[in-house]
Amino acid sequence: MAVTLTNELPPEAPVVAPDLTLTSLSEEVSDRVLMSRAPLWWWVGFLISITLLTVLFIQLGWLFINGIGVWGVEIPVAWGFAIAEYVWWIALASGGTIVSALFFLTRSPWRSATNRIAESMLLSAAPCAGLMPIMHLGRPGLFYWLFPYSSVMGVWPQMRSPLLWDFVCLLCYILMSIMYYYSGILPDLATVRDLAKTRSKQILYGILALGWRGSVAQWQNQRVVYAIMSAIMAPMVISVHSVVGLDYAGGLTPGWHDTQFPPYFFFGAVISGTAVIIMLTILVRWGYSLQKVLTEYHFNAMAKVMLVGSLMLCYAYVWEAFGPLYGSDVADKTEFYQRLFGFPAPLFWSEKILTVVIPQLLWFPAVRRSQLLLFLISGGIVVGMWQERFMFTSASLEHNYMPSYWGYFYPTLWDWAALAGTIGLFLTLFFLFLRFAPIVSLAEVREIIDEERSR
Amino acid sequence: MTNLFGIIGVFRTPDAVRNAAEQIRQSGYRAFDAYTPYAVEGLDRIIHPGPKVFLPLLMFAGAVAGAALAYWIQYWDEAVSYPLNVGGRPYNSWPAFAVSTFEFMLLAAVAAGFLGMLAASRLPQLYHPLFDARTFERASRDRFVICIEATDPSFDVDSIRALFEQLGAERIEEVPA
Numbered sequence: 001m002a003v004t005l006t007n008e009l010p011p012e013a014p015v016v017a018p019d020l021t022l023t024s025l026s027e028e029v030s031d032r033v034l035m036s037r038a039p040l041w042w043w044v045g046f047l048i049s050i051t052l053l054t055v056l057f058i059q060l061g062w063l064f065i066n067g068i069g070v071w072g073v074e075i076p077v078a079w080g081f082a083i084a085e086y087v088w089w090i091a092l093a094s095g096g097t098i099v100s101a102l103f104f105l106t107r108s109p110w111r112s113a114t115n116r117i118a119e120s121m122l123l124s125a126a127p128c129a130g131l132m133p134i135m136h137l138g139r140p141g142l143f144y145w146l147f148p149y150s151s152v153m154g155v156w157p158q159m160r161s162p163l164l165w166d167f168v169c170l171l172c173y174i175l176m177s178i179m180y181y182y183s184g185i186l187p188d189l190a191t192v193r194d195l196a197k198t199r200s201k202q203i204l205y206g207i208l209a210l211g212w213r214g215s216v217a218q219w220q221n222q223r224v225v226y227a228i229m230s231a232i233m234a235p236m237v238i239s240v241h242s243v244v245g246l247d248y249a250g251g252l253t254p255g256w257h258d259t260q261f262p263p264y265f266f267f268g269a270v271i272s273g274t275a276v277i278i279m280l281t282i283l284v285r286w287g288y289s290l291q292k293v294l295t296e297y298h299f300n301a302m303a304k305v306m307l308v309g310s311l312m313l314c315y316a317y318v319w320e321a322f323g324p325l326y327g328s329d330v331a332d333k334t335e336f337y338q339r340l341f342g343f344p345a346p347l348f349w350s351e352k353i354l355t356v357v358i359p360q361l362l363w364f365p366a367v368r369r370s371q372l373l374l375f376l377i378s379g380g381i382v383v384g385m386w387q388e389r390f391m392f393t394s395a396s397l398e399h400n401y402m403p404s405y406w407g408y409f410y411p412t413l414w415d416w417a418a419l420a421g422t423i424g425l426f427l428t429l430f431f432l433f434l435r436f437a438p439i440v441s442l443a444e445v446r447e448i449i450d451e452e453r454s455r
Numbered sequence: 456m457t458n459l460f461g462i463i464g465v466f467r468t469p470d471a472v473r474n475a476a477e478q479i480r481q482s483g484y485r486a487f488d489a490y491t492p493y494a495v496e497g498l499d500r501i502i503h504p505g506p507k508v509f510l511p512l513l514m515f516a517g518a519v520a521g522a523a524l525a526y527w528i529q530y531w532d533e534a535v536s537y538p539l540n541v542g543g544r545p546y547n548s549w550p551a552f553a554v555s556t557f558e559f560m561l562l563a564a565v566a567a568g569f570l571g572m573l574a575a576s577r578l579p580q581l582y583h584p585l586f587d588a589r590t591f592e593r594a595s596r597d598r599f600v601i602c603i604e605a606t607d608p609s610f611d612v613d614s615i616r617a618l619f620e621q622l623g624a625e626r627i628e629e630v631p632a
Contacts, residue, residue: 021597022492022596022597023596023597026492026595026596026597027596148528148529148532154536154537155537156532156533156536156537157532158539158541159529159532159533159551159552159555160533160541160544160548160551160552162554164555165554165555165558168554168555168558168559169554169558172558172559172561172562173558175562175566176561176562176565176566179565179566179568179569180565182569183568183569183572187492187493187595190595191492191595191596193595194592194593194595194596195592195596206581207581210573210578210579210580210581211578211579211580211581211582211583212576212578212595213490213583213585213594214490214491214492214594214595215488215489215490215576216488216489216491216498216499216502216503217488217502217503217575217576218576218578219491219493219494219495219499220494220499220503220507221510221571221572221575221576222494222572222576223494224507224510224511224572225510225514225568225569225571225572228510228511228514228564228568229565229568229569232561232564232565233565235561236558236561239554239557239558240558243554246554442492443492443493443494444493446492446493447493447494450469450493450495
């Protein structure tokens with residue numbers, strides 16, 4: 001058995017609590033799905049989410065009526081919050097796939113209880129990412145022109161553009177994520193179906209489980225396909241986020257035109273995605289009292305992934321500085337000095353502190369054990385990564401080649417409404433996942449229980 | 456005699472079900488299957504032995520077809536139907552087509568695997584005679600079930616009951632067809 005990332009725990013340390021049995025696991029997790037009344041904290045969280053979602057709809061309405069002039073985007077800064085937040089959201093989603101698919105391939109035992117949270121998170125974040133560029137289109141109703149279909153105009157999309165690659169990537173990524181999620185959850189839906197007491201829930205989960213029986217052949221098919229899907233999803237998500245990096249690297253703007261962008265973006269995805277998963281896992285563990293299933297072991301492992309992500313990001317930051325400072329391009333240098341000491345400097349420095357300096361606390365085992373500190377550090381990372389995405393999107397455009405062309409970006413209330421609204425969409429979807437789907441992969445945790453029992 | 460789908464024996468542990476499957480196979484039965492809450496290791500070597508290459512090959516075929524289709528769409532668009540001179544690049548600028556080809560190839564592979572998994576598992580199939588067995592619902596939770604089906608040439612209710620009892624089945628149940 002792989003003991004990656006957990007070397008300071010003794011080899012016999014339990015992944016899940018030793019008194020957890022097959023019976024109690026299924027009932028504890030399924031009860032959360034099948035209870036007739038959701039707990040108070042769920043309703044409070046859901047109402048907050050719905051309120052924010054309402055903000056999104058109002059924002060969308062105002063935006064579609066008036067055009068993107070309601071935002072702060074202007075020439076020279078034509079890429080504002082929407083594009084930065086597109087990158088931010090897709091990074092969070094990608095991080096979810098990394099935790100789920102990459103660590104399935106390494107057979108890390110801590111992945112089994114957290115992968116469903118990661119996948120629910122990514123399926124909630126991906127629509128937010130998809131919405132951002134559509135909102136940013138001047139004529140959002142025509143977004144379907146990106147599809148290569150035979151129209152009466154005889155006009156086709158430009159296949160050589162990174163912006164079109166990006167559209168293809170996001171579309172493929174969302175479709176693949178849905179199939180990956182469903183392949184994993186199918187046996188768990190059968191458990192919920194068999195535990196359901198009311199007729200309506202029996203029918204609902206009976207249809208969703210598609211008649212899964214758990215026969216040997218069915219398990220064989222499911223395991224084989226799931227393993228290959230994981231092996232596909234891991235490089236897939238790296239390519240998706242790299243292509244997002246190419247959107248920038250393909251431009252000639254100072255600060256963007258850099259070959260390190262694809263890996264740089266991916267490093268950001270690892271750290272910010274893991275941070276959101278840690279925050280949501282703490283919420284789920286506390287709210288659903290799943291202390292037996294989600295143990296210190298899981299937080300310890302995820303905190304280390306986050307620490308590694310922070311170090312990789314630090315490496316990217318070093319190169320980001322090295323390029324302009326070592327090179328002879330005046331525009332690159334000027335733009336970079338602006339980031340260091342000019343208008344975006346507060347964002348620049350606070351972001352470095354939040355994503356690189358403070359996460360170094362994770363070297364201490366005591367910090368990794370404290371859920372409060374983990375939550376705060378993760379929250380700081382998520383905010384810091386938002387700052388980072390926004391800062392490099394706007395700072396480069398603010399200081400382009402011609403000084404006469406310089407200008408600053410000031411967000412409007414509607415910019416903030418778009419951010420708050422997509423957070424609402426994300427939380428609403430996640431709370432629905434939490435309420436209606438098993439939030440822990442039952443089949444895989446059963447294997448962990450079996451392994452622990454036979455040790 | 457009522458028409459039977461088969462007889463199920465319910466076991467408590469993965470070791471018991473592995474042992475039972477082994478014994479049932481040695482007793483000469485062929486038409487039987489196990490239903491477990493997770494993929495019990497070793498069970499597939501007893502019940503469905505042999506290499507499993509169909510689904511991986513299907514996914515590979517999906518990948519090839521997806522890549523071919525994606526490249527063809529891009530080629531048709533940029534080189535045949537709507538050629539645009541972009542900085543003197545060739546109309547069939549394959550490096551620029553590689554990204555979308557790659558993504559669509561993976562999508563097609565995953566879709567082939569997903570649909571293939573459902574088809575090979577005969578899903579969706581919302582009704583199955585086994586669902587009428589009272590203890591079968593626990594096979595998705597904490598019990599390990601073996602069903603010897605009535606299609607087996609040596610199917611005989613009494614001897615199967617005796618065999619299940621000898622193997623330590625917690626419960627034995629006849630499943631009507």
